[in-house]
Amino acid sequence: MLRLERRPEASHLMSYASPLIAIGLMLVGGLLLFTLLGKNPLEGFKVFFINPISDWYGVSELLLKATPLMLIAVGLAVGFRANVWNIGAEGQLIVGGITASAVALYFQESEGVHVLILMVLAGGLGGMLWAAIPAFLKTRFNTNEILVSLMLVYVAQLLVSWLVHGPMMDPDGFNFPQSRMFEDSALLPLLSEGNRLNLAFIFALAALLVGYVFMYRSFTGFQMQVAGFAKNAARYAGFSAKRMVWIGLLSGGAMAGLAGMAEVAGPMGQITEHVSSNYGFAAIIVAFVARLNPVGIFFASLLMALLYLGGEQAQQYMNLPSSISNVFQGMLLLFLLGSDVFINYRLRWKEAVA
Amino acid sequence: MTSATDGAPAFRLELEGITKIYPSVIANEDVSLKVEQGEIHAVLGENGAGKSTLMKMIYGVAKPDAGQMKWEGELVHVENPAHARSLGIGMVFQHFSLFETLNVVENVALALPGNPELAQLAAQITEVSNRYGLPVDPERLVHALSVGERQRVEIIRCLLQNPRLLIMDEPTSVLTPQAVRKLFDTLRQLAAEGCSILYISHKLDEIQELCHVATVLRDGKVTGDCIPSQETPQSMASLMIGKELPVPEHDAPSELREVRLKLNRLSKPSEDPFGTELRNIEFELRSGEILGIAGVSGNGQQELLYALSGEELVSDPDSVVICGHPSGCDMPDRRRRNGMGFVPEERLGRGAVPRMSLTENALLTAHPADMLNHGMIRFDRISAFARNCIDDFNVKCGGEEHAANSLSGGNLQKFIMGREILLAPKLLVVAQPTWGVDVGAAAFIRQRLIDLRDEGTAILVISEELEELFEVSDRIAVIADGRLSPAKQLADTDIDEIGVWMSGMWDQPATAELDAHA
Numbered sequence: 001m002l003r004l005e006r007r008p009e010a011s012h013l014m015s016y017a018s019p020l021i022a023i024g025l026m027l028v029g030g031l032l033l034f035t036l037l038g039k040n041p042l043e044g045f046k047v048f049f050i051n052p053i054s055d056w057y058g059v060s061e062l063l064l065k066a067t068p069l070m071l072i073a074v075g076l077a078v079g080f081r082a083n084v085w086n087i088g089a090e091g092q093l094i095v096g097g098i099t100a101s102a103v104a105l106y107f108q109e110s111e112g113v114h115v116l117i118l119m120v121l122a123g124g125l126g127g128m129l130w131a132a133i134p135a136f137l138k139t140r141f142n143t144n145e146i147l148v149s150l151m152l153v154y155v156a157q158l159l160v161s162w163l164v165h166g167p168m169m170d171p172d173g174f175n176f177p178q179s180r181m182f183e184d185s186a187l188l189p190l191l192s193e194g195n196r197l198n199l200a201f202i203f204a205l206a207a208l209l210v211g212y213v214f215m216y217r218s219f220t221g222f223q224m225q226v227a228g229f230a231k232n233a234a235r236y237a238g239f240s241a242k243r244m245v246w247i248g249l250l251s252g253g254a255m256a257g258l259a260g261m262a263e264v265a266g267p268m269g270q271i272t273e274h275v276s277s278n279y280g281f282a283a284i285i286v287a288f289v290a291r292l293n294p295v296g297i298f299f300a301s302l303l304m305a306l307l308y309l310g311g312e313q314a315q316q317y318m319n320l321p322s323s324i325s326n327v328f329q330g331m332l333l334l335f336l337l338g339s340d341v342f343i344n345y346r347l348r349w350k351e352a353v354a
Numbered sequence: 355m356t357s358a359t360d361g362a363p364a365f366r367l368e369l370e371g372i373t374k375i376y377p378s379v380i381a382n383e384d385v386s387l388k389v390e391q392g393e394i395h396a397v398l399g400e401n402g403a404g405k406s407t408l409m410k411m412i413y414g415v416a417k418p419d420a421g422q423m424k425w426e427g428e429l430v431h432v433e434n435p436a437h438a439r440s441l442g443i444g445m446v447f448q449h450f451s452l453f454e455t456l457n458v459v460e461n462v463a464l465a466l467p468g469n470p471e472l473a474q475l476a477a478q479i480t481e482v483s484n485r486y487g488l489p490v491d492p493e494r495l496v497h498a499l500s501v502g503e504r505q506r507v508e509i510i511r512c513l514l515q516n517p518r519l520l521i522m523d524e525p526t527s528v529l530t531p532q533a534v535r536k537l538f539d540t541l542r543q544l545a546a547e548g549c550s551i552l553y554i555s556h557k558l559d560e561i562q563e564l565c566h567v568a569t570v571l572r573d574g575k576v577t578g579d580c581i582p583s584q585e586t587p588q589s590m591a592s593l594m595i596g597k598e599l600p601v602p603e604h605d606a607p608s609e610l611r612e613v614r615l616k617l618n619r620l621s622k623p624s625e626d627p628f629g630t631e632l633r634n635i636e637f638e639l640r641s642g643e644i645l646g647i648a649g650v651s652g653n654g655q656q657e658l659l660y661a662l663s664g665e666e667l668v669s670d671p672d673s674v675v676i677c678g679h680p681s682g683c684d685m686p687d688r689r690r691r692n693g694m695g696f697v698p699e700e701r702l703g704r705g706a707v708p709r710m711s712l713t714e715n716a717l718l719t720a721h722p723a724d725m726l727n728h729g730m731i732r733f734d735r736i737s738a739f740a741r742n743c744i745d746d747f748n749v750k751c752g753g754e755e756h757a758a759n760s761l762s763g764g765n766l767q768k769f770i771m772g773r774e775i776l777l778a779p780k781l782l783v784v785a786q787p788t789w790g791v792d793v794g795a796a797a798f799i800r801q802r803l804i805d806l807r808d809e810g811t812a813i814l815v816i817s818e819e820l821e822e823l824f825e826v827s828d829r830i831a832v833i834a835d836g837r838l839s840p841a842k843q844l845a846d847t848d849i850d851e852i853g854v855w856m857s858g859m860w861d862q863p864a865t866a867e868l869d870a871h872a
Contacts, residue, residue: 010709010757217730219721225710226718232704235665236696237718238687 004341005348014343019289019296022335023303029331039318047317048310058309060195064267065305068093068259070204070297072283074211075255077292079248081215082224083231086249088134088149089256090280091156092127096257097264098160099126101168101179101271104186104264115185119261127257128250130156135249139242145249153280161273168271178272188265200262207255212294224248256280277308285333304329365424366391366519366550367412372421374407381407383574385421389519394541394551396561396582398594399571400792405554408571409521412552413445414438439465444517446508446525454497461496462511482510486540498626503652520544521552526560531820531853538564556793557821558587570594595794611641614693614781614812616675622661622668630654630836632661637831637841639781644803644813645841646827648820648852654836655785655816656699662783662814663696664689677780691722695779697770699786701763705770708759712751715758716740716773723777739776747772748798764791771799775806782806783814788822800826820849834858
């Protein structure tokens with residue numbers, strides 16, 4: 001008889017093995033899915049996971065896609081560790097993209113590095129502004145930050161849609177809902193010729209490093225972890241719960257806003273209705289697969305970026321719908337939650353007692 | 355001897371060679387135990403001696419790795435607690451197993467087979483609670499009950515099932531002396547009716563008064579059986595801890611110095627509709643003395659402790675004055691910086707973070723002691739502090755990197771007490787300093803409190819154990835229904851008077867016979 005038995009102490013090994021098991025199961029699930037769809041599973045595997053990164057350009061695209069995921073996930077992880085559930089990074093990314101675009105369009109005529117610096121600041125502040133709304137409502141009226149931040153995503157989507165159909169629309173753009181292309185001074189410098197990877201990747205690596213130090217070395221990071229593990233212990237020690245809500249939401253907002261800036265000033269070079277490719281939501285999965293750990297976030301972001309690229313390839317070469325990426329993302333999260341059970345429990349084979 | 359061939363078997367319960375091995379520790383090794391019908395059988399042992407594990411195996415919560423159990427002469431494998439209950443085994447746990455969001459009747463109904471009628475059950479509960487002096491309102495939600503009241507619910511829940519073996523794990527720690535006597539009457543009555551009782555306690559005087567036989571465990575093994583009435587508390591304690599029991603030395607305090615804690619007509623409506631409102635609480639606590647506050651749990655202790663620690667604030671800053679600072683509106687960390695230390699009643703989840711290491715748990719309150727450098731944690735200093743605390747207070751653990759929830763309750767309590775004491779507070783507020791802690795460790799903790807007092811710290815101890823308060827306090831006061839009695843010098847009072855006061859009657863002449871009140 002197979003039984004689920006509580007472990008005496010949570011398994012450290014399992015808490016790190018669980019994401020790997022989830023990835024393995026996702027691959028198996030993917031192969032099954034390809035088979036059921038009548039495709040050659042090995043061919044599918046190759047198209048999905050190998051082809052996108054078979055050359056240097058592919059790798060650069062992978063890093064480009066992973067950049068916003070790393071930024072957002074590390075910002076969210078700061079809050080998640082304190083049980084501050086910011087689900088609205090998608091909206092904060094959009095607003096960051098809007099504010100950065102506003103700076104870029106305002107300084108159209110001017111040259112110089114100050115344009116980019118102002119765009120970075122505007123992007124970060126825009127995201128923080130959007131995240132400040134649930135933080136204020138939570139600390140003032142005790143509203144639920146999950147619902148408020150999530151609903152604000154849809155407000156942000158409508159806002160950007162209105163802007164690119166109105167005030168921000170390119171006057172010479174034949175009424176397409178998009179802004180002017182930005183000047184070179186408003187674009188992030190590329191890291192090398194021949195691909196699209198830009199300075200934002202360096203920002204992301206820096207954010208991971210800062211995030212790591214904050215979470216594991218700083219007292220504020222410790223306080224937030226205490227609040228996440230045991231609310232009453234944080235209260236007993238006198239750590240301010242409101243301060244944690246603010247830090248948690250604003251860090252996620254700032255990073256998401258920066259990611260939005262990096263999109264409009266990077267691969268897009270303008271603002272459209274489609275600032276984000278669901279990075280704000282995918283980053284939540286990244287943060288959890290990574291155990292809210294910055295080192296893990298680096299690798300989980302690469303994996304999630306690969307799912308994006310693989311999905312595009314599968315559309316092109318295997319006639320599969322674009323939602324295939326979402327299916328893989330969903331499988332990953334599902335298997336992760338499933339295998340996380342074994343952090344606190346283990347399977348034991350017990351002889352049935354006569 | 356255990357022939358079940360004719361009539362009733364000689365033993366109600368027989369354990370032979372029970373062994374239980376956990377991944378990190380041998381909890382029980384070759385334990386044998388025989389309980390006769392109608393016998394009150396004590397199981398004595400320090401924390402971590404394996405008493406609770408043994409009881410859990412009898413009750414079907416855990417399964418032995420070796421050995422066998424006979425119930426009324428028949429070999430049984432208890433599958434789970436429901437199976438145990440169907441055999442006629444009831445258990446009152448030390449750690450409660452109640453659903454906080456349900457009320458008392460619903461909690462009791464969940465433990466009963468079938469689908470009992472709630473109104474009828476409520477009447478039964480009231481009846482049992484009156485008969486055994488365990489007052490509890492059947493309609494109240496469990497989350498609003500104090501620790502003591504929750505334990506009453508647990509006891510009532512067991513008694514409703516008319517068990518033939520009742521396991522009681524530290525049942526008296528939250529009762530008044532009068533109520534303990536009533537409970538003992540109840541237990542004796544149950545035993546006389548033929549129910550066997552396994553009684554786990556570290557209170558040796560209680561065991562002497564109540565129990566027919568005692569089995570002593572140390573490090574998971576039986577170190578001896580004895581007849582408590584023929585032993586002294588000292589001889590039983592040395593059987594239990596393997597050495598002589600230290601008795602705290604308690605001189606009269608040296609001359610009193612400045613006031614470290616002053617409450618000025620502290621009143622506070624309860625945030626919880628079922629909580630206790632604090633009413634005009636006043637006292638002064640000076641450097642170098644220990645003030646004990648006695649009381650039956652649920653009479654405002656929790657509320658008073660929250661108001662003292664700063665976990666709940668009061669509107670008038672002057673109603674709580676800590677080391678000269680009006681502190682009623684200060685957060686807990688501010689009060690700590692002004693010199694206060696605090697040990698709460700709940701260890702896991704409030705006094706310590708279960709999943710964090712002892713080092714990190716030290717940081718929880720020790721951070722002002724130069725543990726930070728520009729907001730960064732100085733891990734070398736904090737782990738040295740934790741190691742020091744572990745050594746100084748004999749905390750049994752795998753090391754300072756082990757999680758708080760891997761420690762036994764008593765050892766975690768020693769760690770938390772140690773953490774607060776090593777911070778050398780000017781004022782220390784302690785709730786239940788030795789709740790669930792074995793006698794050896796309890797004597798040690800009390801001695802440390804007295805030593806700290808001698809160094810000039812003002813100490814407030816809120817406890818439901820009167821013996822403890824009489825052992826450590828210089829003055830003693832009683833809290834009842836949110837009001838505080840005047841404090842009396844220890845020499846001017848005795849357990850009986852304080853027991854009467856615990857019913858809230860300190861303004862009347864102490865002539866009334868109050869045994870009727872629980």
